[in-house]
Amino acid sequence: MGLDTRNSTDVMDQLINGFDRALKTLTGGRQANRENPAQHEVEADLSSSEKAHVGGLMRVNHTGEICAQALYEGQALAAKDSRAKQSLLEAAAEEQDHLSWCAQRLEELDERPSVFDPLFYGASLVLGVGAGLLGDRVSLGFVEATESQVVKHLDEHLQSIPETDAKTRAILHAMRKDEARHGAHAIEMGGEAFAPSVKRAMSVLAKVMTRTSYRL
Numbered sequence: 001m002g003l004d005t006r007n008s009t010d011v012m013d014q015l016i017n018g019f020d021r022a023l024k025t026l027t028g029g030r031q032a033n034r035e036n037p038a039q040h041e042v043e044a045d046l047s048s049s050e051k052a053h054v055g056g057l058m059r060v061n062h063t064g065e066i067c068a069q070a071l072y073e074g075q076a077l078a079a080k081d082s083r084a085k086q087s088l089l090e091a092a093a094e095e096q097d098h099l100s101w102c103a104q105r106l107e108e109l110d111e112r113p114s115v116f117d118p119l120f121y122g123a124s125l126v127l128g129v130g131a132g133l134l135g136d137r138v139s140l141g142f143v144e145a146t147e148s149q150v151v152k153h154l155d156e157h158l159q160s161i162p163e164t165d166a167k168t169r170a171i172l173h174a175m176r177k178d179e180a181r182h183g184a185h186a187i188e189m190g191g192e193a194f195a196p197s198v199k200r201a202m203s204v205l206a207k208v209m210t211r212t213s214y215r216l
Helices: 002-027 048-078 082-108 117-133 136-160 166-188 196-215
Strands: none
Touching (some): 048 117, 048 166, 048 196, 082 136, 117 196, 136 166
């Protein structure tokens, strides 16, 4: 009877903590642990159209980081191996930095986060739990497949953003470095590499998010 009580308490604690993290993620209450890479860069003199474009791209990246928090939260919740769970939580902590940096940049550009962030968070959480329930090898493979898509999007954004916008470029370069490392580490931890056809399908789904959050 005592064991059941402890298990029930653990589940309730996880639910409470998870709700608290979700609330902080969606309301900007999660702070970065590392210095913003754009902190010492000078603000560029962007035209109104350039500023709106960069703002749209950073809104996409901010939403992507909202999704990343939910994905890692769900995957860690369902992880069976303690090492896999720790790896997911460590990656989530760095993604938290990205979220904070993107939010700061949006504010500097006089832009707001996507109105669809709560919807994307919920969908990503369910997806993360689902990936975790398929086993740690599949879950870690999902991390690599997701991060490869993120790196691709960041490369596209870096090509699209004005060369003079050193602040945004500094953030995206730092994010790209972390994302590539997360993907490689997931494979090193025993993740199962996804087939190219699966990655293409994931790319189609990612475009739905990017096109939606660019303007809204």
